[in-house]
Amino acid sequence: MTTESNEGVVRAKLSDATTGSTQVGQRSKDSFARARLVFPDGTSRVTIERDPAPLYIERGSGSYVFDVDGRRFLDLNCNFTTLIHGHAFAPVVEALSNQLQRGSCFANPTEGEIELAELLCERIPQVDRVRFVNTGTEAVLFAIKAARAFTGRSKIAKIEGAYHGAYDWVEVSQAARPDNWGDDAAPKSTATYRGMPESVLDEVLVLRFNDVEGARRLLALHAGDLAAVVLDPMPSRGGLTPPKPEFIAAVQESARSNGILIVADEVLNLRQGFHGSAARYGLVPDLVTMGKIIGGGLPIGAIGGREDVMEVFDASAGPPLLPQGGTFSANPLSMTAGLVSMRHLDHPAFAHLEALGNIVRDGIAQAIKKRGVSLCVTGAASLFRIHPSKRIPNDYREAYLTPRGASVMKELTRFFAANGIILPYGAAAALSTPMTRADADVIVDVFAGFLDSDQGKLDVIEVQK
Template identity: 55%
Template sequence: MLPEMAVGTAARERPRSADLYRRGRGVFPAGVTRSTIELDPEPIYMASGTGAYVFDVDGNRFLDLNNNFTTLVHGHGYPPIVEAVSELLRKGSCFSNPTQYEIALAELLIDRIPAVERVRFVNTGTEAVMFAIKAARAYTGRPAIIRFAGCYHGSYDWAETGQNGVTKSGGLGVTIGLPAYAGAPVQSADDVVVLEFNDVEGLERGISQHADHLAAILIDPMPSRAGLLRPIPQFSERLTTLARRYGILVIADEVLNLRQGYQGASARHGIQPDLLTAGKIIGGGFPIGAIGGRSDVMAVFGGDGRPPHVPQGGTFSANPVSMVAGLVAMQAMTPAIFDRLERMGDALCQQLRDCAARLDRPFSVAGAASLFRIHPKPVVPTTYSESRMNAGEEECMHDLTRFFRDRGILLPYGAAACLSTAMTDRDIDQVASVFEQFLKTHDARRWEARS
């Protein structure tokens, strides 16, 4: 049995992390190599992970609700993956030729996911989305896409445009997607129509106005960065109907949300994609991305001796380590295991909601299966505009994240938290208990006053 959860992991008790951050600032811009690392006031450097827990370089232990941004569905150091990868490394880590392992993982994905008839492996979720968009363009002969405000789809220029919302253009009142970074080519916005998630009327208007120009509708079935928004049934149904009517492909970005069930998130929410992107859990903790979909659409990558309309390579695409680790991870994710994770997720979300209601605090909880997100709002948001936080709410969530961290739990700020198969009911109760402590010791009115 694990010892009692560590308490008191404030920044002053992490001197080795502080020293490593000092060194990091000497070699990395901003001191780290990912902009998603939380600096509050400095990153926590990890030394190891076992099951549901991670241990930092100063010896502090944390229950991990991040799991490398939802990647580690089995937690850390999952023994079957460790054993399989260790054995593989003695045979060779990568080759310029294909291996049997990529076929086995592809067969598993095709067998499980209704929308997937053929697969192509890449190295990241960003690459998967990028090549899915290119495939849609090649198949339809059209350049533009629809995407939804606030949703994260990686760092391809056209996929990024609008992830931070829209702005008005000139005096015409036309909305255009905000660029994701300084210096982004403004031309990318010409081929990106940014709509509001769950806005059925806006969806119908946007598609009808731009149909002749549109290659694809890019959608995360339950966008995490935008608030872990649950699609309303009318929205999912209308999206599919209109796409079919105008010959527009639907790209479901399930890089994160594939963990929602044995068949993924699209099947769960009534979305019928032509292409689907996957990543994270299908790599077993190693870099991976995948594009899957209809055979005729996937044929743009080549076949039957024809040159590809969309050339796609990658030195480490379908590398054996990721293929073997991913296969082991996914084989262990049986329907029964998905059901167990969902029961745990439902139980946790209900405990959090009951606690907020009992103490009359303005918090709500969005969630599905093993994913959840706490909102400093009395009602669960259904659109990106509703989920956006004001200054007081942002401060509240920073305080919540710090409170959890100082009691030995890593709760992501501004993103979905997740469970792993390594977690137990005791871990669930601990999360709910810390949330209750936070609500009892923090008065929401102090944040409202600073909104």
């Protein structure tokens, strides 16, 4: 499937790839040794992958990153799906350079924030008004507070295993395990960190993704106390599996009939299409949280939604129902980068990403089918995720990695790295607009190479047991 010029390169890499050959370079090792003297575990983010040390990056260009030891990698992480235009996107670099000469932040508003808000209101359904914050976590945090202020209720419902940032209530059952997640029909609210208040656990109703009857029953049972249902239309940690139409319908009907607001968390999945993922799957939310791609590579978050719900932020006639500020909220740099990035995310750009995603997912699925191995691939648009399971998971419980499955995924990640590709471990892989058909073919060829390698054959045989 690869072009002739690219095929030789890929096959040469595959012939040299062996398990364990992904050891980071000496400069990365030295950097990690320094980092361990100033950070609790040598990093500033728990999501940093290390094997055994992290790969330290010196620069990025287009769809590639270069580590401090001079090695080039095709980047399928894209800073956790953020960089939809890849690294150092020229229009953003130029716009930021111009803005920096005019100032990086002010206590006053700028016209740039109006332009980005206008774009979002025009493009994303159900977004009549917008408030900007600095992260996806803040966006979700304030969306939940807005739902509470609007309804006068305090409890929320969320999906088991779904990630919505670092806010106690949405962290409930974020990392549930088989030994504590409870009954299939009534998931237990579990703590994500030691010391999480019991009162928080009592205020969160946990639902299983794609469990139609469970959603109807549990939402009806707790209806009088719920301010909102927080729903990522395709939770990455839940398997990156599409929602069943009947599940979306069940959540919407239950919410509407009981005065519960729906918060669509599109911080990650807004990249699924020009109008976002809620529109793609028929979800009609009251509030939408956004981040990642709308910042053009800079920190950002946004809460959008129905005009009447967003009025809880209105301070024009006195103290608002919900005060919301932030020293760097709507800062000119994030507004500038976000506006330029989103303007370049037009219909042809999304069509290109969709086509690439289909090539990768279809190619991986065909490689799996040809070899009859117990793996599968999920995802949509520019996202994909590989699972050590023959059956496509419906939710977090079915996607949960067993120790053997985790070992398979670790070896797969190592094999990709040995062949010059950064593949996120146990998470969504993301494509970017600078990528080409040749890049997509390389991804498929490297995956097939793993299945044909001695280590790949061993791991897949073991996981089948």
